[in-house]
Amino acid sequence: MKSAKISEAVVRRLPIYLQALNELHSREIGTVSSQELGQRLDLNPAQIRKDLAYFGEFGRKGIGYDVIYLIEKIRQILKVNQTINVALVGAGNLGLALCNYNKYSKDNMKITAVFDDNPQKIGTKINNLLVQPMDELVETVKQGEIRIGIITVPAVEAQNVANRFVExxxxxxxxxxxxxxxxxxxxxVQNADFTRELLSLAYYLNQDEEEDEDGSTLD
Amino acid sequence: MKSAKISEAVVRRLPIYLQALNELHSREIGTVSSQELGQRLDLNPAQIRKDLAYFGEFGRKGIGYDVIYLIEKIRQILKVNQTINVALVGAGNLGLALCNYNKYSKDNMKITAVFDDNPQKIGTKINNLLVQPMDELVETVKQGEIRIGIITVPAVEAQNVANRFVExxxxxxxxxxxxxxxxxxxxxVQNADFTRELLSLAYYLNQDEEEDEDGSTLD
DNA sequence: TAGATTGTTAATCGATTAACAATC
DNA sequence: TAGATTGTTAATCGATTAACAATC
Structure with a gap:
């Protein structure tokens, strides 16, 4: 079992389910139906049930899903029930923001190493983590069982950093x-390039008052 | 024309095309075919042609697309050929990173106002922008013709900030x-929640060496 | 028992890709 | 003219949604 290839669309929704479930849990709600969850997330209940069913039978007919149990199951599926070490390259503002966030995160992904090529930054500390020079990346990643890399350097350097990580x-x-x-x-590779988001957001802006001969534009 | 509803998938690809075209332009490449572009972006050439064709006929049969012309056209479609004012709420590290990025951006989205509710931060300057108190948001957004808001505050405050922006x-x-x-x-609303990205990334990690009775796991 | 809700199959819808006439 | 490549239609593929038997 678990052999069928899971589509990316499904995988992208799992973290959303997890967020919603965590919130339900914090509000001490013990059980939730696909309908309630769907309402909250603007998703079709059948889709939620189908997504979950790819991984097992987590619900109870006539009842719904046990919140705590489902959280645990999704965390297993996403592999965040185990500790996952993460390295970050680029100790700029963005890197700092991620490190800080990391401190408060409730899941088990931990930034355990930070790198930068700026001599001014090397040796300084971010949340008890020493900023290391790029030379040490390969060694540290291997030794530290680091499985995920976060790249927060300028565009021109990104490919080089990626190469090191691959190495x-x-x-x-x-x-x-x-x-x-x-x-x-x-x-x-997962992209988190906010300039793309910003550009596609611009597409959905209202059309500016251009000379619009007749008023009947959209449907 | 331009009446057919464009799918979100198409809109999400336009910024990617724009990035690739900008790079081609910086390398002084004047013409590109859908095939070349597709190779570079790991996309099907037919898809690229079809995406562009929703908005007009931008290419030349037998030749391809003029890079500069297509850049201009996509910028028009995305509405980033005009100046678009943006407000940012949350002058933390992430907010700072975005403001800084903004400085170097070549498209016409400009962060023109920054807000925070921390009295320590109000009145300080980020890139010549005064950090304003939240009270002033509604007024400033209206007066300043600000059309897009960026929210970089902790999760619990995000909805409140959104409400102000809507107002x-x-x-x-x-x-x-x-x-x-x-x-x-x-x-x-465009989501740029990196915790989601990180969680779905974890899904694709290799399965940990769990007790895996028989070796034949994946196909 | 009656009502609710799952897991799953079948139907629908939409997005991607192949194919090709038009034409540079 | 021959080769390349677009714009577009038709075919394919995949994802979403509806429907419902199973069952709590």
Whole structure:
């Protein structure tokens, strides 16, 4: 079992379910139906049930899903029930923000190493983590069982950093720099380039008052 | 024309095309075919042609697309050929990072106002921008013709900030806080919650060496 | 028992890709 | 003219949604 390939769309929804469930849990709600969850997330209940069913039977007919149990199951599926070590390259403002966030995170992904190529930054501390020079990346990643790399350097340096990570045997990369990263296909790259988000957001802005001969534009 | 509803998938790809074209332009490449572009972006050439064809006929048969012309056209489609004013709430590290990025951005989205509720931060300057108190948000957004809001506050405050923006008549929101934002449907919300990205990245990690009775796991 | 809700199959819908006439 | 490549239609593929038997 678990053999069928799970689509990316499904995987992208799992963290959303997890967030919603965590919130329900914090409000001491013990059980939730796919309908309630769907309402809250603007998703079709059938879709939620189907997504979950790819991984097992987690609900009870006539009742719904036990919140705590489902949280645990999704955490297993996403592999965040175990500790996952993460390295960050680029100790700028963005890097700092991520490190800080990390401190409060309730899941088990931990930034355990930070790198930068700026001599001014090397040796300084961010949340008890020493900023290390790039030279030490490969060694540290291997030794520290670091499986995910976060790239928060300027666009021109991103590919170089990615190459180092690949050399170190990284399994996944979260890339905040604009542009395409070229990596071997066994390395998963997730893009978090907010300029893209901002540009597509602009598309949905109301059309500016251009000379619009007749008023009947949209449906 | 331009009446057919464009799918979100298409809109999400336009910024990617734009990035690639900008890079081609910086390398002084004047013409590109859908095939070349597709290779570079790991996309099907037919898809690229079809995406562009929703908006007009931008290419030349037998030749390809003029890079400069296509950049201009996509910028028009995304409405980033005009200046778009943006407000940011949350002058933390993440907010700082975005303001800094803004400085170097080549497209016409400009952060023109920054807000925070921390008295320590109010009145300080970020890149020549005064950090304003939240009280002034509605007024400033209206007066300053600000159309997009960026939210970089902790999760618990995000909805409140969103409400203020809606009150001020914002058209789009880029939300970096985890969780779902409730807004009227005419306001577009784009999520940039990196915790989601990180969680889905974890899904694609190699399965840990769990007791795996028989070796034959994946196909 | 009656009502609720799951897991799952079948139907629908939409997005991607292939194919090709038009044409540079 | 021959080769390349667009714009677009038709075919394919995959994802979402509806429907319902099973069952709590």
């Amino acid at each position: 170190a045997g990284i399994e996944g990369l979260l890339n905040f720099a604009p542009g395409i990263l070229r990596v071997p296909e066994e390395v998963r | 001020a008549g914002i058209e789009g929101l880029l939300n970096f806080a985890p969780g779902i934002l409730r807004v009227p449907e005419e306001v577009r």
